Amino acid sequence: xxxxxxxxxxxxxxxxxxxxxCVASGRIWEHxxxxxxxxxxxxxxxxxxRFDRGGITEYADSVKGRFTISRDKAKNTVYLQMxxxxxxxxxxxxxxxxxxxxxxxxxxxxxxxxx
Numbered sequence: 520x521x522x523x524x525x526x527x528x529x530x531x532x533x534x535x536x537x538x539x540x541c542v543a544s545g546r547i548w549e550h551x552x553x554x555x556x557x558x559x560x561x562x563x564x565x566x567x568x569r570f571d572r573g574g575i576t577e578y579a580d581s582v583k584g585r586f587t588i589s590r591d592k593a594k595n596t597v598y599l600q601m602x603x604x605x606x607x608x609x610x611x612x613x614x615x616x617x618x619x620x621x622x623x624x625x626x627x628x629x630x631x632x633x634x
Contacts, residue, residue, distance in 0.1 A: 521545040521623040523614045528628030531604055535632070539599040541614030541625060552617035553590060553597040557610035557630075564613065568599060582608075604632045 527539040539555065554569025568578045568588035576588050587600040597614065609632050614625035 521547055521616060521618055523616060523623055523625035525612065525614045525625040525628040528612060528630045530631045530633065533604060533606055533632055533634050535604050536600070536602045537604065537630060538601070539612055539614075539628060539630075541597045541599075543595045543597075543614075543616055546618070547595060547616070548618060549592060554615045554617075555588060555597075555599045556613045556615055557608075558613070558627075559607075559610040562610075567612065569615070601630070604630075606632045606634045608632050 522544045524542050525539060527537060529537060531537055552570055552572065555567040556564050557567050558564040566579055567582055568576060568586055571577055578586060585601065585603045588597065590597045601608065609630060611627040611629050613627045616623045
């Protein structure tokens with residue numbers, strides 16, 4: 520089993536920044552593929568950013584140039600730095616990890632961006 524614990528969500532004004540963290544524990548592997556997804560009210564869950572199998576980062580078009588995903592393998596932690604936040608970024612953000620093809624999810628952290 521793999522456990523994912525997110526932190527760092529909250530309320531921020533438009534144009535502000537937040538950094539989300541996700542700590543993984545359990546049966547994790549250095550070649551796992553971590554990422555961040557989000558789900559806004561009434562909408563489907565969507566990819567925000569992730570690492571692919573080659574270690575390359577992939578971003579949703581809506582966040583390119585504003586969000587940055589990074590990882591600290593020694594701490595089993597993945598980060599999402601979110602800058603220039605917009606009201607449309609308001610959502611529950613979920614940490615995700617692909618472990619040997621199995622999907623694991625955190626419980627989510629709420630990000631609210633006020634206009």
